[in-house]
Amino acid sequence: PPMLRSMLTACLLGAAFFAGDARAEAGRLEGAWRGAAVLEGDETPIIVEFEPCADGLCAVLSMPELEYARLPLGPVRQEQNGAYQAGNLTVTLEEDGGLSGALHGHGPAFLDAMGHRGPAQVSLRRGAPLQTAFAEQEVVFRNGDVALAGTLLMPRRPGPHPAIVAVLGSGPATRWPSLGRARRWADQGCAVLIFDKRGAGASGGDWRTASLYD
Numbered sequence: 001p002p003m004l005r006s007m008l009t010a011c012l013l014g015a016a017f018f019a020g021d022a023r024a025e026a027g028r029l030e031g032a033w034r035g036a037a038v039l040e041g042d043e044t045p046i047i048v049e050f051e052p053c054a055d056g057l058c059a060v061l062s063m064p065e066l067e068y069a070r071l072p073l074g075p076v077r078q079e080q081n082g083a084y085q086a087g088n089l090t091v092t093l094e095e096d097g098g099l100s101g102a103l104h105g106h107g108p109a110f111l112d113a114m115g116h117r118g119p120a121q122v123s124l125r126r127g128a129p130l131q132t133a134f135a136e137q138e139v140v141f142r143n144g145d146v147a148l149a150g151t152l153l154m155p156r157r158p159g160p161h162p163a164i165v166a167v168l169g170s171g172p173a174t175r176w177p178s179l180g181r182a183r184r185w186a187d188q189g190c191a192v193l194i195f196d197k198r199g200a201g202a203s204g205g206d207w208r209t210a211s212l213y214d
Contacts (some may be wrong), residue, residue: 029084030057032048032049032124033099034052034127044066045063047123047127047129048089048124051131056076057075058075058076059087059089066182068177068179073086073089097123097125100124102120132183133155133186135154147204148196148204153192157189164190165189201207
């Protein structure tokens, strides 16, 4: 019936409007933010970068003093109360242009510094992104039928460069907690490849069934 079609059209237009409005709101976060996470009186400098991704806008977290670099927090979602949530980070855009919220210890990026002691209070202001003497590129390569995901770090100055392939330890290890160390090597002029172990992070396969040859 015409009335039903009109109501359906109005609902679809309204949903499209609000979805577009939510995307525009989330877009206000895009860029780099610097500040601190405070836990039990201890203040740790952090950098949060909101970047375009396949899911719209994604967040990455760096904690330079703890050697955490660009830990993926995941896509940004706006909650009903207006706060923005990305993995274990929840922030609200304040009237003064800053961000405030909380960083929990468990989530897509596990942070040893935040574990088992409740959330850290976060305060951020617009700032410069993490500056490096090297470029980073997300890569995927194969070992037989298994696709392995990693990060390639290349010095910006002319080569040739010595190269390091970082092989992680036992268990389902991902590259993220060790990326700070890889960054130090790259800063010293080395090309570095560090990747998620089989069955961990974004890599396929199963580390429990892999041989030393694999």
